[in-house]
Amino acid sequence: MGLRKTIAKLAFGLPQWSIEMVKPYRLVARRGVDGIYRGITHSFLLGVLLAGNVLAESPKPTLHTMKFEDFALELPTGLNLEDFYLPADNPINKDKVALGRSLFFDSLLSSNNSVSCATCHSPQAAFSDSRQVSLGVESRAGDRNAPTIINRAFSREQFWDGAANSLEEQAKVPLINPKEMAMPSHELLVKKVGDIRGYKSWFKRIFARDVNIDDLAKAIAAFERTVVSGNARFDRYKNGNQHALNEAEKRGLALFEGKARCSQCHNGPNFTDEKYHNIGVGWDATLVDLGRYKVTRKEQDIGAFKTPTLREIAGTAPYMHNGTFATLEETVTFYNMGGIANPFLDVEMKRPNLTLEQMLEYYEKKNDPKTPAPETGLVKLELTKQEQADLVAFLKALSGQGWQDITSPDSFPE
Ligand code: HEC
Ligand code: HEC
Numbered sequence: 001m002g003l004r005k006t007i008a009k010l011a012f013g014l015p016q017w018s019i020e021m022v023k024p025y026r027l028v029a030r031r032g033v034d035g036i037y038r039g040i041t042h043s044f045l046l047g048v049l050l051a052g053n054v055l056a057e058s059p060k061p062t063l064h065t066m067k068f069e070d071f072a073l074e075l076p077t078g079l080n081l082e083d084f085y086l087p088a089d090n091p092i093n094k095d096k097v098a099l100g101r102s103l104f105f106d107s108l109l110s111s112n113n114s115v116s117c118a119t120c121h122s123p124q125a126a127f128s129d130s131r132q133v134s135l136g137v138e139s140r141a142g143d144r145n146a147p148t149i150i151n152r153a154f155s156r157e158q159f160w161d162g163a164a165n166s167l168e169e170q171a172k173v174p175l176i177n178p179k180e181m182a183m184p185s186h187e188l189l190v191k192k193v194g195d196i197r198g199y200k201s202w203f204k205r206i207f208a209r210d211v212n213i214d215d216l217a218k219a220i221a222a223f224e225r226t227v228v229s230g231n232a233r234f235d236r237y238k239n240g241n242q243h244a245l246n247e248a249e250k251r252g253l254a255l256f257e258g259k260a261r262c263s264q265c266h267n268g269p270n271f272t273d274e275k276y277h278n279i280g281v282g283w284d285a286t287l288v289d290l291g292r293y294k295v296t297r298k299e300q301d302i303g304a305f306k307t308p309t310l311r312e313i314a315g316t317a318p319y320m321h322n323g324t325f326a327t328l329e330e331t332v333t334f335y336n337m338g339g340i341a342n343p344f345l346d347v348e349m350k351r352p353n354l355t356l357e358q359m360l361e362y363y364e365k366k367n368d369p370k371t372p373a374p375e376t377g378l379v380k381l382e383l384t385k386q387e388q389a390d391l392v393a394f395l396k397a398l399s400g401q402g403w404q405d406i407t408s409p410d411s412f413p414e
Helices: 003-013 042-057 094-105 167-176 186-194 197-207 213-224 233-238 247-257 328-336 347-353 356-364 385-396
Strands: 017-022 026-031 037-039 064-067 072-075
Touching: 094 197, 094 213, 167 186, 167 213, 186 197, 186 213, 197 213, 233 247, 247 385, 328 385
Parallel strands: none
Antiparallel strands: 017 026, 026 037, 064 072
């Protein structure tokens, strides 16, 4: 087995680290936790290799069960119990999930009773919608593409720019966004829901008080946390079933973790580093969405967006924060060109041209305004047509199980 192959295999078993060859054949490890780059010496690499071997010898499929008060949620293979964010003040139980489901699908929660959360996060579209940007009440167009709500329990921050710190916080936003559900205020929403006798008593039963916005958001968040996807063919392959992926998909996986560099950002059980990157999407337009910068006001966040999950990606077209790509083929073409040039393009998109020394120098002096980010232009991936097709085939093998049985209730409280 060649060195490159060995490395790819080890990176596979070590989700926190992606290890990567950099021209001219240097090894660089990128830590998923704090995003700091470190060159690794041979002795350290040896440590990683040994640790990797230990892991590689015991690839037991691990099935995790989330045990709640009165029910259990089976996490499909590939998902991790430890990554599941559950705020201490919002324990999950069956009745609360049922209430959350009802609220999620009920268009009563919008100003003219026409739009529910599920209008834009529909089970038919893998809990997303098929539009470039979403349409709210009176078909008002929003500014961004609707992400899926599948596997949201595995992230703390929500929205493309991470503007919300929890699912609870997130759920309160669309209810009063004039371009989404357009309720004039949370107070009026609470009154509207509280006036429905069925909801009033349901909230009382669970929260022992009258309807209020915090409890409403908690119920919705509890429901959302049960919408999961795992056990894709990719996961079964990873767990040792050699036949779970076909040859094209296996080549696609190798590209994903190697030449195409996707796993630099799309890594871990949910295929995201939970960080924000400027990959250039939208920088060919006149108006640019500044993304994460709007939340942090830090220069390095200009035009940066959250690395989204790639689970169920085949079902959530169109793609990117502005829904600019209709297909996975187009998306891969974009990456193959190296993204779109702009002054804030993520260094991860440009790195292959730099030596390790240049990279470290940049990172060590990062806060020194006299040493600007290295000028490197776009770095093409140089994937052949066949390789691009293989990558797309692999992405399609990330469709899994867990969310398909979740549908709208037949009726809503009166
Ligand atoms: C009109 C369409 C629309 C409606 C209605 C809507 N959403 Fe969204 N949702 C979006 C869009 C668009 C985004 C991305 C916005 C952004 O990141 O700025 C989003 C983002 C989210 C996210 C963050 C996902 C992620 O990957 O970060 C969650 C969770 C979510 N919505 C849940 C809900 C809930 C719960 C409701 C109902 C209370 C709801 N949405 C109603 C369109 C909608
Ligand atoms: C530098 C980090 C980085 C790398 C490398 C990277 N991605 Fe992404 N990916 C992102 C970010 C950030 C977004 C969202 C960007 C936006 O909307 O502006 C994204 C979005 C996507 C989307 C659209 C997801 C959706 O729900 O709309 C797909 C598909 C995707 N990436 C696949 C890939 C593939 C395939 C590769 C390798 C060829 C790759 N990515 C490499 C960070 C990265």
